[in-house]
Ligand code: SAM
Ligand code: SF4
C-alpha cells in the first residue's frame with residue numbers, strides 16, 4: 366500500500382471506484398428508475414454539466430495515486446454516453462490501475478462490444494433480472510425483448526470481454542421465480558452469476574423489506590437443485606458470497622447487502638457524472654470535485670482534498686439499517702451507479 370494511501374475512520378483503504386458517466390438510461394427498471402419519477406420531464410443532467418473525459422481521467426489518476434486499483438464505469442446506462450470507448454482507452458493507459466470494468470444493462474452491447482474491446486476494455490458485467498421475456502419487460506418497464514440483452518452477452522463474449530459476469534436483483538413476487546432458470550442458464554453458458562438483494566437505495570423505488578429475497582433462501586434453492594460448496598473470496602473486499610458447483614460447472618455468488626452487510630471491508634467510492642465523490646451508496650450528498658478540477662487546484666491539491674474526505678469517512682449505512690429500512694434523504698442509484 367502506498368505511503369500516501371489514506372485510511373478512513375474505520376481503517377478501510379480506498380481501493381475501488383465506480384465512475385458514473387451519465388444519469389440517463391434506456392430502461393426504466395422499477396427498482397431503480399420508476400417511470401412515474403423518471404419520466405419525460407425529469408431534469409436529467411445537461412451535457413455541459415458532465416465531467417469531460419479529460420476531467421474524469423484526471424480524477425481517476427488522482428485516486429489511483431491514493432490507492433484505487435479497480436475502476437468500474439457505470440451510470441445510468443454507461444453505453445449511452447457518447448464516445449465511451451475513448452474514455453476506456455484513456456483509462457486503460459493509467460499505470461497502476463489493475464482492473465477496468467463496465468456495468469451495463471446489455472441493450473447496446475451487441476452494437477458496441479467490439480469497439481469497447483478494441484479500446485482496451487477486458488471485462489463487462491451485465492445486469493439481467495429475468496430470462497422470461499414478460500418478466501424481463503415488466504421489471505425493466507420496457508418493450509425491448511430480453512433477447513436483445515442475451516444477444517449483447519453473446520457479442521461481448523465474441524469480442525473477448527470475458528469472463529462475463531451477470532447480476533440479477535431479486536424481488537419477492539416479481540422475479541424470484543427466476544432463480545433456478547437464471548442459475549441453470551448461467552451454468553450452461555459459462556457466465557458468472559451474482560444474485561443481489563433488493564436494496565433501499567434512493568427514496569423512489571418503494572423498497573419494502575418483505576420484497577427482499579434473503580441470500581440464505583437463494584443459496585438453499587440453488588443447493589436443492591445442484592450440489593454447491595462455499596469458496597473463499599477471490600480478493601479482499603469481495604462482496605459476493607461465492608459457491609462452487611461440485612460438478613465443475615463454475616460458480617455462483619450472492620450479494621447479501623441487506624441481510625449480511627459488508628461495510629466493515631467497504632473500500633469503495635463513487636464519482637457522479639458531474640464529479641461529486643460519494644463515500645457511501647446511501648449518502649445524501651457528495652463532495653464536489655468538479656469545482657476543484659475546473660478551478661485552479663493542481664494534482665497535489667486534488668489528491669490532498671480526496672485524502673482528507675476519505676480520512677473523515679465513517680459510513681456504514683447498511684450495518685445501521687433498521688428493520689424497516691434506512692431513513693432520510695439518499696442519492697438515487699441511477700445517479701451514482703451500482
Ligand atoms: N444501467 C447499468 C446496469 O443496469 O447494469 C448500470 C447502472 S445500474 C444502477 C447498476 C446496478 O445496480 C445494476 O446491476 C442494477 O440491477 C443495480 N440496482 C439498481 N437499483 C438497485 C436496487 N434498488 N437494489 C439492488 N440493486 C440495484
Ligand atoms: Fe437503468 Fe441500470 Fe437503473 Fe435499470 S438498473 S434503470 S438499466 S440504470
Ligand code: SF4
Pocket residue numbers: 626627628629631632633644645646647680681682683684
Ligand atoms: Fe459501503 Fe455504504 Fe454499502 Fe456499507 S452501506 S457497504 S459503507 S457503500
